Amino acid sequence: MINTPCSRRKFLGAIGATAGVWLARPAFSLAPPAPAGRVAVGMCPEYGPQVVTAMSTLFDQLGGLEKLVRGKTVAIKLNLTGDPFTRLGYAPVGITHWVHPDVVGATVHLLAKAGAYRIRLLESAQGTAEPLEEYMLQANWEPRDFLSAGSRVEFENTNFLGFGKKYSRFMVPGGGLMFQGYDLNHSYEDCDVFVSVAKLKEHLTAGVTLTMKNCFGITPCTIYGDGSPEDEPGLVPKGGRGPFHAGNRMPSKSAPPQVDRSGSTEGGYRVPRVVADLVAARPVHLGIIDGIHTMTGGEGPWAPHCSHVKPGLLIAGTNCVSTDAVGMALMGFDPMADRGTPPFETSDSTLRLAENLGVGTRDLRQIEVVGTPISKGLFKFRSA
Amino acid sequence: MDLDPKWVPMKWPCGPLEWARRSKSKNVGADLKETLDAWAQPAALDLLKGTPVNCLVVEWAEGTPEDSAQQQALKPLLEAGRRRGLNFVGKVAAGEGTAAAVASAQQAGLSAVMLAERSGQSFGMPVILQFARDKVAWKSTTRIFSSTDNEWPGLKLDTMKGDTAIAGPTGVPWVNSNAWFSLLSDELAPGKTRWLDFDPPEAANARHPTNYPLAVADSQAYGSRWIISLDDNFRAALLKGNPQATSAWSKTCETLAFFETHREWVGFPSQGILAVVSDFLGDNAFLSGEVLNLLNRRKVQFRVMERSRALSAPTPGLKAILWLDKDAPSAGQLAKLLAFVRQGGLLIATAYWGPAGVAPKNRDPAVDYKMYNVGQGQIAVSVEGFLDPYQVAVDAHLLVSRRNDLVRLYNPDTTNCHLSLDPVHKRRLVQIVNYSPSAVSFVTLWVNNRARSAQLWSPGTKDSLSIPGVPAAPGTEFGLPTIAVNCALEVEGLNQ
Numbered sequence: 001m002i003n004t005p006c007s008r009r010k011f012l013g014a015i016g017a018t019a020g021v022w023l024a025r026p027a028f029s030l031a032p033p034a035p036a037g038r039v040a041v042g043m044c045p046e047y048g049p050q051v052v053t054a055m056s057t058l059f060d061q062l063g064g065l066e067k068l069v070r071g072k073t074v075a076i077k078l079n080l081t082g083d084p085f086t087r088l089g090y091a092p093v094g095i096t097h098w099v100h101p102d103v104v105g106a107t108v109h110l111l112a113k114a115g116a117y118r119i120r121l122l123e124s125a126q127g128t129a130e131p132l133e134e135y136m137l138q139a140n141w142e143p144r145d146f147l148s149a150g151s152r153v154e155f156e157n158t159n160f161l162g163f164g165k166k167y168s169r170f171m172v173p174g175g176g177l178m179f180q181g182y183d184l185n186h187s188y189e190d191c192d193v194f195v196s197v198a199k200l201k202e203h204l205t206a207g208v209t210l211t212m213k214n215c216f217g218i219t220p221c222t223i224y225g226d227g228s229p230e231d232e233p234g235l236v237p238k239g240g241r242g243p244f245h246a247g248n249r250m251p252s253k254s255a256p257p258q259v260d261r262s263g264s265t266e267g268g269y270r271v272p273r274v275v276a277d278l279v280a281a282r283p284v285h286l287g288i289i290d291g292i293h294t295m296t297g298g299e300g301p302w303a304p305h306c307s308h309v310k311p312g313l314l315i316a317g318t319n320c321v322s323t324d325a326v327g328m329a330l331m332g333f334d335p336m337a338d339r340g341t342p343p344f345e346t347s348d349s350t351l352r353l354a355e356n357l358g359v360g361t362r363d364l365r366q367i368e369v370v371g372t373p374i375s376k377g378l379f380k381f382r383s384a
Numbered sequence: 385m386d387l388d389p390k391w392v393p394m395k396w397p398c399g400p401l402e403w404a405r406r407s408k409s410k411n412v413g414a415d416l417k418e419t420l421d422a423w424a425q426p427a428a429l430d431l432l433k434g435t436p437v438n439c440l441v442v443e444w445a446e447g448t449p450e451d452s453a454q455q456q457a458l459k460p461l462l463e464a465g466r467r468r469g470l471n472f473v474g475k476v477a478a479g480e481g482t483a484a485a486v487a488s489a490q491q492a493g494l495s496a497v498m499l500a501e502r503s504g505q506s507f508g509m510p511v512i513l514q515f516a517r518d519k520v521a522w523k524s525t526t527r528i529f530s531s532t533d534n535e536w537p538g539l540k541l542d543t544m545k546g547d548t549a550i551a552g553p554t555g556v557p558w559v560n561s562n563a564w565f566s567l568l569s570d571e572l573a574p575g576k577t578r579w580l581d582f583d584p585p586e587a588a589n590a591r592h593p594t595n596y597p598l599a600v601a602d603s604q605a606y607g608s609r610w611i612i613s614l615d616d617n618f619r620a621a622l623l624k625g626n627p628q629a630t631s632a633w634s635k636t637c638e639t640l641a642f643f644e645t646h647r648e649w650v651g652f653p654s655q656g657i658l659a660v661v662s663d664f665l666g667d668n669a670f671l672s673g674e675v676l677n678l679l680n681r682r683k684v685q686f687r688v689m690e691r692s693r694a695l696s697a698p699t700p701g702l703k704a705i706l707w708l709d710k711d712a713p714s715a716g717q718l719a720k721l722l723a724f725v726r727q728g729g730l731l732i733a734t735a736y737w738g739p740a741g742v743a744p745k746n747r748d749p750a751v752d753y754k755m756y757n758v759g760q761g762q763i764a765v766s767v768e769g770f771l772d773p774y775q776v777a778v779d780a781h782l783l784v785s786r787r788n789d790l791v792r793l794y795n796p797d798t799t800n801c802h803l804s805l806d807p808v809h810k811r812r813l814v815q816i817v818n819y820s821p822s823a824v825s826f827v828t829l830w831v832n833n834r835a836r837s838a839q840l841w842s843p844g845t846k847d848s849l850s851i852p853g854v855p856a857a858p859g860t861e862f863g864l865p866t867i868a869v870n871c872a873l874e875v876e877g878l879n880q
Contacts, residue, residue, distance in 0.1 A: 085792070085793070086794070090795075090828050090861075134786050140859075157750070162749055
């Protein structure tokens, strides 16, 4: 399989000065502070038409979307973890562990309104190469709603080669924590702006699922899956991302190799490093977190002790580390926490690792929070 | 007396023939001999009191020296059974002595005999022909016919959960089911009653009682009957009054009674959006059978169409036709196929039979098909042909699109359903079967029409339960109570 080096200059125009600072910094530099983006927080008690209004306010508070997306191709990674037919109780997946279709629709609508030339909705549909629209239909979603929310809306299942002719290679600045680089579906390169739309959730392995952990799913299982071929990418994805978790096997040899020499087979060590690598290699320009309805106890209904909750929150930010830090604070966690402290009882902090890679700061003192103050939006996940 | 579709059959293994056969095939102990002897006694029939079982299938003749001893040993059982209103079907092995064995069965007052093949002879009593599943002579089936080589229904593999091999599901669990064969039989032997012959796995015992109701449900929800077959340990435990076995037998009979109470459901035609067309014979039998099996596993609502009869009747609601065989349609069929396509239908085939001059387009990287736009519809031609039944089923599902689903099930993927239509009341019937050994909770049924409520029927309950519908555009969802093995919902209203 042929791989293409990623042209990182492509992202500069869209990411602005923040990215410029980030790109100029060495990967493991601890001296200068990591960049901080503004993070907007809003209350939205329920899904429905009010989501558009609430999100519009958030984007205005961030300074508006227009300068970020006008005339650009925008790729949106959705958090559609698990499969479409496994629910927490009777609740549709968009209520508990998938981003809600109203949030997706509002995002598309507002991006289109801000002048985005093309909008691509992306997710690596679990264990299948079927079109993303079919995956959504299985969850009782209506993909046509998204098509009508903007003029050039496309879908792509990024769990395999998809519509591309080759995989795109993203090298991790500084050499990577777990892998030197990652081979991804072309959609993550063929865009000017990359948006991560996540759910406000905990995660069994990585502590939290926010805009950064959402990017774990940009990796194709044709290369990184349990059933990927040894040498070359498979034609269709087989299995989940067990090798990232357990290190029990390496990706297909066509992809950049593992650099971590710890020999660790612990998910709590490996997964946060893979995630930090990914957001360093494939920068997130806009992070959105759906916390209107969600679940506690883990990232999906398979978590042993989970329940449906209604924090009524929407969060958006231009730096994924800072956005996740605010998200964690709103969940009742300390974003400066690390292994041994909730929610990182059994894992390293992805936020700290990404911060060390220079992606952004998790220090709330350096983050400008606009809109609803954290103290007012606080929803303590562990006591919910 | 003629063959009666109302017979509820059960294997009743006992007597010298059974003992002789078992002795040859595996290590047997005194316990088995004791069980076989006990089941030959009239007192064993007490087990059937108050149950729907009304027909016992017994070994009658194998062409061996034990035949006469068997028939002699069964006499008290037959007499006692007849007094209780039971029917008996004697299994007779094919051979030179078939005619004599059938004559002795008639003399002994059996209601019918079950023969492994048609000899061409005419017998003076009703005959049930039994075939291996892949060798059914569809045109020769008797009013009641039986098939062997069926699967014991249930989960084959455990699933995983989450987005990784450890934390989450990486694929749907494999389920063994005879549903596809029942649906195929409905088409190839319409109006006939099927008795599926399959025995519990050797590992089965009183500690896995759920399996018996599942064997009933997987057969009857799709219009067949299972010839009830209990394993030896279970039968021994039943006669000893083991409470666990007794409870399991009671549950099995509850499930039988459930289907007998709703016997009219057997006549409801299956609903489907995809027609699967083949002659289902010879070289086409394996691929077509597997495709039916896999489509059913994917919960695609399909209808089976025998090739020579395809499109001979109106097909309302049909969105696509999957023409599995390489044989081209006849001129008459082709005209109907193209009319179907021109009106917006989708034809999926291995060759292009449409009008000349239409250039194909590739539709999607996920499906390797050339797409021809014809009228308002399309013809999808497989680039590589139909080689792998799994891929054919996946592709057909994608090509017809989940947008056209009539029903969907959520939580968990160990359930499946059969959709049919009450032709009189114009109500949809959705029969749900849980293939997991454990009861399942929080199952949600989605139907593509708007409905305020549905009536839920479950084994062991006399009355239906009204389940309110929750709008879920463009259809309705129903949150169901815990399902042990099976249930059925009658949903008011058709698709809008």
